[in-house]
Amino acid sequence: MADYSRDEVLAKVRGGEKLARADLRGLDLSKAVLDKVDFRRADLEGANLEGAKLKGANLANANLVEAYLKDADLRDAKLDKADLEGANLERANLEGADLKRASLEGATLTEANLSRALVVNASLEMADMGGAKLEGATLSHAEMSEAYLGAAKAKGADLSNADLSRANLEEADLTEANLTEADLSEAKGPGANFTKACLQRANVSQAVLAGANLTGADLRGADFTRADLHGAKLTGAKVFGATFSEANLDEIELEFIDASTDGDGTRRITGDAALEMLRSGRPSAEVPGRRYFGKGDVMRNAALEFGDNSFVEIESRFEKCSIALGAGTELVVGDAGVLQSCTIEGAGNIIIHGRFLEEKSPGIVGPKRLIVSSRGAIQATVHQPEGHTQFAFEPGSRLRLNIVRPDDEKGR
Amino acid sequence: MADLKSGEKQTLVEEGTQFKGSLTSTCPVVVRGKVEGEIATPSLTISETGAVHGKAKIGTVVSMGDIAGEFDADTVQLSGSVRDNTVIRAKTLEVKLSTEEGKMEVVFGNAKLSVGDEPEDA
DSSP states (O other): OOSSOHHHHHHHHHTTOOOTTOBOTTOBOTTOBOTTOBOTTOBOTTOBOTTOBOTTOBOTTOBOTTOBOTTOBOTTOBOTTOBOTTOBOTTOBOTTOBOTTOBOTTOBOTTOBOTTOBOTTOBOTTOBOTTOBOTTOBOTTOBOTTOBOTTOBOTTOBOTTOBOTTOBOTTOBOTTOBOTTOBOTTOBOTTOBOTTOBOTTOBOTTOBOTTOBOTTOBOTTOBOTTOBOTTOBOTTOBOTTOBOTTOBOTTOBOSEEEOOTTSSSSSEEEHHHHHHHHHTSOGGGGSTTEEEEOTTOEEESOEEEEOTTOEEEEOSEEESOEEEEOTTOEEEEOTTOEEESOEEEESOEEEESSEEEOSSSOSEESOSEEEEOTTOEEEEEEEOOTTOOEEEEOTTOEEEEEEEOTTOSTTO | OGGGGSOOOOEEEOTTOEEEEEEEOSSOEEESSEEEEEEEEEEEEEOTTOEEEEEEEEEEEEESSEEEEEEEEEEEEEOEEEOTTEEEEEEEEEEOOOSSTTOOSEEEOSEEEEESSOOOOO
């Protein structure tokens, strides 16, 4: 039983009273004018808020499970950490709303307007977002597995690190969207538009992207293993380090691809050669300067020097090796790769999915970038170069790092 | 910093405020000013203008500001800067690459990171 009737709620709102923590379960507040009202932690489970005016309202931590918010005006509303599981937000206007860490599992957001909304770390599993407007929205780290995003308008949206596994993206507009390190495995996106989108290091394995438009998209380091790209448009795509093993590339539209390490168009491959490069499974395999050290191999006491802008991938075991990296060179220690008692020196980018275990300090000197993935482990002293190293560590990475700043003489 | 307006009880060290000493709280602590000393709290958020120099025992740290000293935490999210002689011990650490080419998400001085289980040669 709710604390108040509809009339009592409206009277309190007119009197400027707060409704924080109020029990308003199942109340009919349809079409009510509730702009900027304080509903923090209120219990609105099953409430009818159809067409309600809630612009700028504070619904942080509110319980809105199964609430009916169809056509509600929630522009700039605060809904962070709100529980909207199973809520109906069809055609609701959520432009600029704050939905950080909100739970929207199984919610209906068909044709809702989420432009510029902040949906970071929100839970949207199995949500229906068909036709929703997501232009300029921030959905990084959002959990969106099995969500329906058919015909969603997500131009320029930030979906970096989002979990879109098994999501439906058919005919969605993801032009210039940021999908860096997103999980799109087994997603279905026939006819989706990824023109100039960034999918760097995204997991697109087993996704169905038949007829999708990936023109000019940045696919560097992405995994398209067993993806269905039948009839997809890939002209101008940046493919360095991407994997297309066993992908269906039949009838793809491809005038040229960009195989440069930096995606700056300096290594353009055209026509049949481009197609062959993709069909090889690993486009970077054909790039001059690419080195691959396969699983099962062991290398000891070797001195290796890689020139500028090379791509080096190690799935082997290296022991007591010294590795020199030229400027712009990318060294990827794969999942099976182990660098035991080795040293790496030079202004390259180092990505560790496997292990780097130092014996003699410093193990790593002067890297431009050091990334340790969630599967990676590193035990090392890192001497930064002038201008510092760009570090990135994914949750789950195991680190024993001694970081030394560039001008520190004591650490040398 | 929308969390600051969410209505949860929290301890706020506002911009322009400098706190020296020991701070223990069962509420989340948000630092927009400067704290020097010891902090124990389940959750610590350091804004872009904030700084915490000292020792901290925390459940979750989200730092966009300036940190120095010893931090023991379950979960750490870092951007901003990490000063010299800083030690971070955590179960998980997240540092993202900046989306802007060439820009640093975190600038590290001399720092030691001990995160997750010990790396082993399997």
